[in-house]
Amino acid sequence: MEKIFGLIGSTVSHSFSKSYFDEKFFREGLRDHHYELFPLNSIKDLKKLLADNKNLCGLNVTLPYKEKVMEYLSEVDPVAKAIGAVNVIKISGGKLKGFNTDSDAFFESIEKWLPKDRKVNALVLGSGGSSKAVREALKKLGIEFKIVSREKGNGDFTYEEVNANGQIIKDSKLIINTTPLGMHPNTDTMPPIDCDFLTKDHCVYDLIYNPARTQFLQKAEMRGATIKNGLEMLHIQAEKSWNIWNN
Secondary structure (H helix, E strand, O other), rough: OEEEEEEOOOOOOOHHHHHHHHHHHHHHHOOOOEEEEOOOOHHHHHHHHHHHHOOOOEEEEEOOOOOOOHHOOOOEOOEEEHHOOOOOEEEEEEEEEOOOOOHHHHHHHHHHHHHOOOOOEEEEEOOHHHHHHHHHHHHHHHEEEEEOOOOOOOOOOHHHHHHHHHHHHHHEEEEEEEOOOOOOOOOOOOOOOOOOOOOOOOOOOOOOOOOOOHHHEEEHHHHOOEEEEHHHHHHHHHHOOOOOOOO
């Protein structure tokens, strides 16, 4: 029987997930397995997607539905429930169970990358589902963090407050972008923080992987910062998704 897996989000054409799984299925001889991209105008469209695709066995979830999708699930894994966001859904017997692999994938990726010889504080840009997963990983790593959000009350600082007080960026040697700003096709955008406060002592991680070097990463690199994109995190997350779907 044909087995369908896929990605849901508002914009999914930028994603490398399809090529990743297509290659994996080919390499492992899984000719009856297919991975598709499912752009949804609204999370409400999930019900029709499931009705129209009876062979769906699993889904990845991307922006902006990682939080909204939870009310459509039969069950949510305790880890995902604690984080408050789901990025993997296992479909079995008409039941949908949600998981979060973003947090563990980010944890594995950043633990290897960050210098071990110095303590850092972090600024997390964004307050959505991806931000929640990142924050959970930072807690495990013992890294103190503050959240920057567009709207007052959704985080510790607004972007205006951060830019007005450069010491906040100077004191936060780890900056993590969890927003979609800069993602293909809108590559001329970036989080509205003043990059002039960045130095060679900063580590800047952008969860975006398409393009490989966002405008944000380029500006950080020009100021001597160590940079990393989200491609490795995607690969780790994808393998964790596969393990869930086949468990």
